[in-house]
Amino acid sequence: MSRLSTKSGRSLFALATTSALLAAHGALAQTAAPAAAAPPPMPAVPAEVPLNVHAIVMFVIFVAITLGITYWAAMRTKTATDFYAAGRGITGLQNGMAIAGDYMSAASFLGIAGLVYMNGFYGLIYSVGWLVGWPIILFLIAERLRNLGKYTFADVASFRLQQGPVRTMAAIGSLIVVIWYLIGQAVGAGQLLHTLVPQISYKVSIVIVGALIITYVTFGGMKATTWVQIIKAALLLGGATLMALGVLMHEGFSLEKLFADAVAAHPKGDLIMQSVVPIGAKANPIESISLGMTLMFGTAGLPHILMRFFTTTDAKAARKSVLYGTIFIGYFYCLTFIIGFGAIVLVANNPDYVADLSKSVLALKGGGSMPAVYLSHALGGDFFLGFIAAVAFATILAVVSGLTLAGASALSHDIYANVIKKGKATEAQEVFVSRACVIGLGIIAVLLGIAFEKQNVAYIVALTFSIAACTNFPILVLSVFWKGLTTRGAVIGGYTGIIGSITLLILGPTVWTKVMGMGPAIFPFDFPTLFVLPTVLVVSYLVSVTDKSAQADAERAAFDAQEIRSETGLGAEMAAEH
Amino acid sequence: MSLDTAKRILNNPAYRQLIHRRDSLAWILSICVLVLYFGFVLMVAFLPEVLTAKISEGSVIPFGMLVGFGVIVASIILTGIYVRRCNSTFDPMIEAIMKDASK
Numbered sequence A: 001m002s003r004l005s006t007k008s009g010r011s012l013f014a015l016a017t018t019s020a021l022l023a024a025h026g027a028l029a030q031t032a033a034p035a036a037a038a039p040p041p042m043p044a045v046p047a048e049v050p051l052n053v054h055a056i057v058m059f060v061i062f063v064a065i066t067l068g069i070t071y072w073a074a075m076r077t078k079t080a081t082d083f084y085a086a087g088r089g090i091t092g093l094q095n096g097m098a099i100a101g102d103y104m105s106a107a108s109f110l111g112i113a114g115l116v117y118m119n120g121f122y123g124l125i126y127s128v129g130w131l132v133g134w135p136i137i138l139f140l141i142a143e144r145l146r147n148l149g150k151y152t153f154a155d156v157a158s159f160r161l162q163q164g165p166v167r168t169m170a171a172i173g174s175l176i177v178v179i180w181y182l183i184g185q186a187v188g189a190g191q192l193l194h195t196l197v198p199q200i201s202y203k204v205s206i207v208i209v210g211a212l213i214i215t216y217v218t219f220g221g222m223k224a225t226t227w228v229q230i231i232k233a234a235l236l237l238g239g240a241t242l243m244a245l246g247v248l249m250h251e252g253f254s255l256e257k258l259f260a261d262a263v264a265a266h267p268k269g270d271l272i273m274q275s276v277v278p279i280g281a282k283a284n285p286i287e288s289i290s291l292g293m294t295l296m297f298g299t300a301g302l303p304h305i306l307m308r309f310f311t312t313t314d315a316k317a318a319r320k321s322v323l324y325g326t327i328f329i330g331y332f333y334c335l336t337f338i339i340g341f342g343a344i345v346l347v348a349n350n351p352d353y354v355a356d357l358s359k360s361v362l363a364l365k366g367g368g369s370m371p372a373v374y375l376s377h378a379l380g381g382d383f384f385l386g387f388i389a390a391v392a393f394a395t396i397l398a399v400v401s402g403l404t405l406a407g408a409s410a411l412s413h414d415i416y417a418n419v420i421k422k423g424k425a426t427e428a429q430e431v432f433v434s435r436a437c438v439i440g441l442g443i444i445a446v447l448l449g450i451a452f453e454k455q456n457v458a459y460i461v462a463l464t465f466s467i468a469a470c471t472n473f474p475i476l477v478l479s480v481f482w483k484g485l486t487t488r489g490a491v492i493g494g495y496t497g498i499i500g501s502i503t504l505l506i507l508g509p510t511v512w513t514k515v516m517g518m519g520p521a522i523f524p525f526d527f528p529t530l531f532v533l534p535t536v537l538v539v540s541y542l543v544s545v546t547d548k549s550a551q552a553d554a555e556r557a558a559f560d561a562q563e564i565r566s567e568t569g570l571g572a573e574m575a576a577e578h
Numbered sequence B: 001m002s003l004d005t006a007k008r009i010l011n012n013p014a015y016r017q018l019i020h021r022r023d024s025l026a027w028i029l030s031i032c033v034l035v036l037y038f039g040f041v042l043m044v045a046f047l048p049e050v051l052t053a054k055i056s057e058g059s060v061i062p063f064g065m066l067v068g069f070g071v072i073v074a075s076i077i078l079t080g081i082y083v084r085r086c087n088s089t090f091d092p093m094i095e096a097i098m099k100d101a102s103k
Helices: A002-006 A016-023 A030-036 A053-075 A080-088 A092-103 A106-119 A122-131 A133-148 A153-157 A163-196 A202-250 A255-265 A269-273 A285-299 A303-311 A315-346 A371-420 A427-451 A460-481 A487-507 A509-515 A529-545 A550-557 A559-568 B003-011 B013-046 B048-052 B063-101
Strands: none
Touching: A053 A202, A053 A371, A080 A202, A080 A303, A080 A371, A080 A427, A092 A202, A092 A303, A092 A315, A092 A371, A106 A122, A106 A163, A106 A315, A106 A371, A122 A133, A122 A285, A122 A315, A122 B013, A122 B063, A133 A153, A133 A285, A133 A303, A133 A315, A133 A460, A133 A559, A133 B013, A133 B063, A153 A163, A153 A303, A153 A371, A153 A460, A163 A202, A163 A303, A163 A371, A163 A427, A163 A460, A163 A487, A202 A255, A202 A303, A202 A315, A202 A371, A202 A427, A255 A269, A255 A315, A285 A460, A285 A529, A285 B013, A303 A315, A303 A371, A303 A460, A315 A371, A315 B063, A371 A427, A460 A487, A460 A529, A487 A509, A487 A529, A487 A550, A550 A559, A559 B003, A559 B013, A559 B063, B003 B013, B003 B063, B013 B048, B013 B063, B048 B063
8 A cells, every 4th residue: 555655646647548538528618627638747766666576577477378378379370361361360359359459459458447437427428428429330340341341441432442542531530539649648658667667667567568579460460469469358357357246246246335324425426327428518419429420430440450350361250259248348338337436435435545635535646547546455455456557557558559550561561562562462572560669659759759749639539530530431331232333433432531520629629729729720629520421422422423534434443242242241351271 | 353253253143142242131120220229319319307217116226227228138139130241141142152252
């Protein structure tokens, strides 16, 4: 306990994506402000802080196991299909774990628990929004993606269209999503490791992350990335289950008692049961709807998630994997909800965890992402804290690996092999470029993570999910389901999504007012999807139907053959024989 | 895929019918999820007092919590229905059509 109480209250632990969560929805509740405002400089480490031995030992064990897996995977990674798609040998259950792992980032775990801790019920709105994208992926996307594509979702979007322009647009969309997602994760990793083990500086933390993920992905490719993700998903589900059980045991297995105790412990009292917007914010129906659309359709357009469907043995396994993944993710969100409320009961008001009781009984040492971490300490002492910290860190490593591989594939498979080399690159050349891109992206992630340490990155969730929802998702669905889509329609529609999302985000309250300090926002909402997504659909439609070129006719004529492959899997990429 | 096989499949009325049935199921289930979820979102936006009402006298639990978890559970059930229908009904039919066409 002494370690926690001696830790400086100013120590920064605003997991980047969490600040985004808390700042989202147009309203920065006063309670969330420390997490999202420009963070204070990292405090010097008090000399007497003892080493967090449990966390370090468990983290080292995790790293040793994952490096072993990477070695095993590297021995079995010979072809491009092995490297990008794990030889298409992943079963439905395994892929279900892996997609759940990709999705259950440290931001969902620490972030949603933190959101519930601050705002109560409001956290559930995010959880629901982040789950309902999955049925849509199953019904409309997963199997068709597996049947039509090779390594990236751009394979599918450009299946019967012109390779160059469509892939370039899709790769730009993917890379923007991947790089910003990476920045959020890198900043979060640096802060998490530095807060839990103050002896390691922020910069060193990020370099450790960068070195590990470059090792996993360059040597082990998708095989290593998938298995690291599966192990981490199992650890995270297990750890969160233990925490939720601990909370329920403390409350005599009565949810009614848990919620009643939370209402009694929280300074806002019963308001935490009525929060349809962040506590302290004004209700804003348009923003609520736009947020809902962003969460749902953004999920269905994340490149690192879509890429996972190419690793399954066939479309049937891809289909099953979404069911497993949805069950795991839904279960996980139920756990985080209990964990958030448990933290209100066990962590708030506790002088060991709260920064300054005289000011606020909620604001924790280390900031807005700490409730789940401190709850583990309240339930199971230093040992459990060490375990949960190691799991959270493993989560960041695994998610960053998946993102890096998705970004590298967009660069090597889409841009290099199909746009620059026009499909004439050899497999060996393509994989070589891909590995080089992994190293490049890893280094970029480290440098950006360091550069963004003290930046306000509250717009990251809105940015990544908006571009995924307004560009990747509509173009993918149109190309698969609508015969009339032409290259011109896809490209102009896609760029409308990218440019529209970015422009409205810059003009919106988070960036315009809070990050740039330019005064009242020109565009009054944080989430532009409600306006941009319909625009993209209309633009793609109008530009396609007015396209009378011979090439457009050929593209429409090619739809029948695409549809047979998309629906039956006839001609789809086969699992590698090993 | 040979062009002949593709043509044979396309001209097979059983194939057209099967794809139509499967796609209809997929779209109907998608619409179910959209209605459920945007029903919840619209309640958040326009009828928050319904969501914040307590489920019973003396309870602290709001009705909205049941709705929220209901949407999560319903989403899982709908994905289950789709996977089950595909595995038990559509997959064997597709296999039969493909076998027929590649003869």
